[in-house]
Amino acid sequence: MKKNDLILQTTTKVVTFIIIIFAIHLFFAGHYTPGGGFVGGLTTSAALVLLLLAFDIKTVSKVIPLDYKKVAASGLLLAILTGLGSFIFKVPFLTHTYSYFNLPLLGKTSLATVVLFDLGVYLVVVGVTMTIIQTIGESE
Amino acid sequence: MSWLHLVILSPFLLAFVVPLLYRKFQRIHTGWFVLPLPLVLFIYFTQYISGVSKGETYLHSMKWIPSLGINFDAYVDGLGLLFSLLITGIGTLVILYSIYYLSKTKEALHSFYVYLLLFMGSMLGVVLSDNLMNLYSFWELTSLSSFLLIGYWYKREKSQYGALKSMLITVFGGLSLLAGIVLLYVMTGTFSIREIISNVDVVTSSHLFIPALVLILLGAFTKSAQFPFHIWLPDAMEAPTPVSAYLHSATMVKAGIYLLARLSPVFAISATWFFVISIVGLITLFWGSFSAVKQQDLKGILAFSTISQLGMIMSLIGVGSAAIHYDFLDDNIYLVALTAAVFHLINHATFKGSLFMVVGIVDHETGTRDIRKLGGLMSFMPVTFTMAIIGGFSMAGLPPFNGFLSKEMFFTGMVNVTKMDMYSMQTWGILLPITAWVGSIFTFVYSMILVFKTFTGKYQPEKLEKKPHEAPVGMLISPVILASLVVIFGFAPNLLESILIEPTMASIAPSLLAEGKEYQVHIKFWHGFTPELFMTLGVITFGILLFMTLQKWSKIYTRFPSSLTLNNGYNYGIKGMEKGSTRIMKTLMTGFIRDYLLIIFTFIGILILVTLFSQNAFAIDLKDTVSIGVYEAILAVVMVAATITTLLAKSRLTAIISLGVVGYTLSLFFVLFRAPDLALTQLVIETVSVSLFLLCFYYLPEFRKRKVRVKFQLPNLLVALLVGTTVTLLGISANSTKLFESISHYFIENSYEKAGGENMVNVILVDFRGFDTLFEITVLCIAALAIYGMIRLRLTKEEEE
Numbered sequence: 001m002k003k004n005d006l007i008l009q010t011t012t013k014v015v016t017f018i019i020i021i022f023a024i025h026l027f028f029a030g031h032y033t034p035g036g037g038f039v040g041g042l043t044t045s046a047a048l049v050l051l052l053l054a055f056d057i058k059t060v061s062k063v064i065p066l067d068y069k070k071v072a073a074s075g076l077l078l079a080i081l082t083g084l085g086s087f088i089f090k091v092p093f094l095t096h097t098y099s100y101f102n103l104p105l106l107g108k109t110s111l112a113t114v115v116l117f118d119l120g121v122y123l124v125v126v127g128v129t130m131t132i133i134q135t136i137g138e139s140e
Numbered sequence: 141m142s143w144l145h146l147v148i149l150s151p152f153l154l155a156f157v158v159p160l161l162y163r164k165f166q167r168i169h170t171g172w173f174v175l176p177l178p179l180v181l182f183i184y185f186t187q188y189i190s191g192v193s194k195g196e197t198y199l200h201s202m203k204w205i206p207s208l209g210i211n212f213d214a215y216v217d218g219l220g221l222l223f224s225l226l227i228t229g230i231g232t233l234v235i236l237y238s239i240y241y242l243s244k245t246k247e248a249l250h251s252f253y254v255y256l257l258l259f260m261g262s263m264l265g266v267v268l269s270d271n272l273m274n275l276y277s278f279w280e281l282t283s284l285s286s287f288l289l290i291g292y293w294y295k296r297e298k299s300q301y302g303a304l305k306s307m308l309i310t311v312f313g314g315l316s317l318l319a320g321i322v323l324l325y326v327m328t329g330t331f332s333i334r335e336i337i338s339n340v341d342v343v344t345s346s347h348l349f350i351p352a353l354v355l356i357l358l359g360a361f362t363k364s365a366q367f368p369f370h371i372w373l374p375d376a377m378e379a380p381t382p383v384s385a386y387l388h389s390a391t392m393v394k395a396g397i398y399l400l401a402r403l404s405p406v407f408a409i410s411a412t413w414f415f416v417i418s419i420v421g422l423i424t425l426f427w428g429s430f431s432a433v434k435q436q437d438l439k440g441i442l443a444f445s446t447i448s449q450l451g452m453i454m455s456l457i458g459v460g461s462a463a464i465h466y467d468f469l470d471d472n473i474y475l476v477a478l479t480a481a482v483f484h485l486i487n488h489a490t491f492k493g494s495l496f497m498v499v500g501i502v503d504h505e506t507g508t509r510d511i512r513k514l515g516g517l518m519s520f521m522p523v524t525f526t527m528a529i530i531g532g533f534s535m536a537g538l539p540p541f542n543g544f545l546s547k548e549m550f551f552t553g554m555v556n557v558t559k560m561d562m563y564s565m566q567t568w569g570i571l572l573p574i575t576a577w578v579g580s581i582f583t584f585v586y587s588m589i590l591v592f593k594t595f596t597g598k599y600q601p602e603k604l605e606k607k608p609h610e611a612p613v614g615m616l617i618s619p620v621i622l623a624s625l626v627v628i629f630g631f632a633p634n635l636l637e638s639i640l641i642e643p644t645m646a647s648i649a650p651s652l653l654a655e656g657k658e659y660q661v662h663i664k665f666w667h668g669f670t671p672e673l674f675m676t677l678g679v680i681t682f683g684i685l686l687f688m689t690l691q692k693w694s695k696i697y698t699r700f701p702s703s704l705t706l707n708n709g710y711n712y713g714i715k716g717m718e719k720g721s722t723r724i725m726k727t728l729m730t731g732f733i734r735d736y737l738l739i740i741f742t743f744i745g746i747l748i749l750v751t752l753f754s755q756n757a758f759a760i761d762l763k764d765t766v767s768i769g770v771y772e773a774i775l776a777v778v779m780v781a782a783t784i785t786t787l788l789a790k791s792r793l794t795a796i797i798s799l800g801v802v803g804y805t806l807s808l809f810f811v812l813f814r815a816p817d818l819a820l821t822q823l824v825i826e827t828v829s830v831s832l833f834l835l836c837f838y839y840l841p842e843f844r845k846r847k848v849r850v851k852f853q854l855p856n857l858l859v860a861l862l863v864g865t866t867v868t869l870l871g872i873s874a875n876s877t878k879l880f881e882s883i884s885h886y887f888i889e890n891s892y893e894k895a896g897g898e899n900m901v902n903v904i905l906v907d908f909r910g911f912d913t914l915f916e917i918t919v920l921c922i923a924a925l926a927i928y929g930m931i932r933l934r935l936t937k938e939e940e941e
Contacts, residue, residue: 026820031896031897031898031902032899034819034820034899035820035902036817036899036901036902036905037905037906038821038905039817039820039824042821042828043824045828049827049831069925069928072921072924075917076917076921079914080914083910087202091203092205092206093204093911094910096895096906096910098896112895112896114897114906114907117910117913118902120917121913121917124921125917125920127921127924128917128920128921128923129828131924131925132923132924132928133828133832136832136835136836136927136931
């Protein structure tokens, strides 16, 4: 039922990477400009959906052998652990902090614990979206 | 975070590792990995004894939700320490016993120990929390873990029934406890037990005092299986025997008693407290012991015996509260009752724990617990028999065991009630010692049945599944330790006096012991020819008589119509609820999503409209509105056109794509209104959801046409109009009414200062309102799992067929 669409497939191979890089940019830029874990995750899933549309599920899961349920679960775990981490410093659950560091190559960079939490959100969004789409797609 | 917090959380942490250990070390019984934890914790808690017995208390605070006054405050005083020692001490013995009781090849050990650890941790949390909300969370966790443990053999129908029953009853009580806690908070403005106790005057003068008292009592009574909520405990015996020994005799059921003892300083001033607890306790004592005699199952006898003993401790706490009403301490005769309650609590844990283990051994080595099949096991199991004698005689209240001492004090407490010169107790008060006395006779009878019907009499090998023999040594260690404690506490009760009982009394009745006063406990073995001694002699005489003539009078149990029992009422109620909900489901769930949408939309429309008009919240104020520009007008037209296209579309593909157009237009609106974050999210969401829709519809079955007689459907039109009007009105009203200052200033000012972020939306999402996001992603995960389960499980089922 699926035709071999050469143009779509070739474009997809290139475009997917661009989208994913853009998604990563969105994820890290989120704290200062529009973006963040949620949008970043969704954009990544959009790239993966594009792959699914251009190729079939089997090929994609061979190239990216991820169990998306585990991705979602680890994201949730990461988010909760970030929250629990604040207990070590005797502050309430989910208290975040940030500071500026001078890193090699990057120069003055702000590092915030929020990023860890946001990474959790990112993973959950990717995991959940892909779990749903893959499950429904495979159901025949 | 202090060591004490870590101690409370350590069982939960270990619970994470247990399944891994189970997988990794198949050859070693998982119990061996769990065993060190309670032992270490027990040793850790013994360090507190010296300080606590000098009257010191320890408080370790940890912030949890400070804005609501909910903190994880761990607090160690006499009462908490006593319970912690019981939980970890008995826990160690039970886990050691379970290693020999549960087969490592046949049982799902990892889940068993996970549940047991969950339970241990939550129980420690209950007794060591100073914050009531924290206590409540752990309280419900004990109900949950006990549900899992009772249903451990989940394939048995009886286990399911027992687990569900205990869950329904204890969680019902838990919820009313929550309501009671909230009322206490309303009265005092704090969740901290210590602060509530220091504000007793506020509580007692409030009109919410009695409702709070009743609600909290409901929680305690359901947990501690008091009449008429006791019906869950016998069914909870479906759990593996180590669980019964641990949860349903030594720890969880005593949580209710703990709660009453803990809150005694707050409520004991009230006569309601005195009456309700004493009377409910005594009824439970009588009914439990009376029902225990007719049981055929050894664990059934022990279950009802636990119910009656819990009733006894309850009634002692109730009678002991009378001490609060008398100021002179020196010859305060009512504190005896409280002392007896604490002392019996310890004694009950020791002898009932050992008896449950004895029954487990009998069950394990013969294959049955039915007393009609058992008999004459004495010569096969001499050690077990000895322990049964010690435990059973202690339960019956015979010297020289510890049960005798606490029972004598129980009688003293009850006899003292008749001397009370308030609540007209001189006349009615006599009923209390009489009920106590009759209950004790039945206690004597069932203890004798337990010991002698099992171990003496005729040996019937043909009725047993296995050839009986003595249990392996490992299985005997725990009950032997408990049985020796029974004897030691019997001969030397003063061992416990200063180190455990006195500090515990100080926690239960602080007002009596404050200001340099001291309460000295003296438990004497021989107390002279007092009324109590003659009552005991009477119990023994009548008990032996009744035991000898059991055949003749046991017919009265069959006289009681079975249709009138509480159990029957419970079953009837459950069935009724099931029938009712099925009926509602059948009328509402037609299988057509159109019908569901109709119901949902009508409900939303009516709800919002009625609220709007009844609250007079409807307002049109066009002051703040901005004039509509060209772009907005064009977008609006596009949106309406796309919506109409969706409705009129002949094929699904067109419908989906035009629906997508609505979404993309919306994101353009966000761009116009300068909300780039929302626009971005909306765009990507629209992309992903359109492809998901396409995927779904591709696999959906052909559109099932419903036979429609008329083309035009009036109800649909009405609902559509209703929803349209409602949403429009709501939107206008929301925009026109401004009750409060906008919160956005706060975020604008603080998002860089406090969170180091320049994108306000993101800062709100992950930092200021991080909790919301955390729960949202949790919901997302649950939804994904549900979809996965629905589709995948159905598929595998089809494949199997």
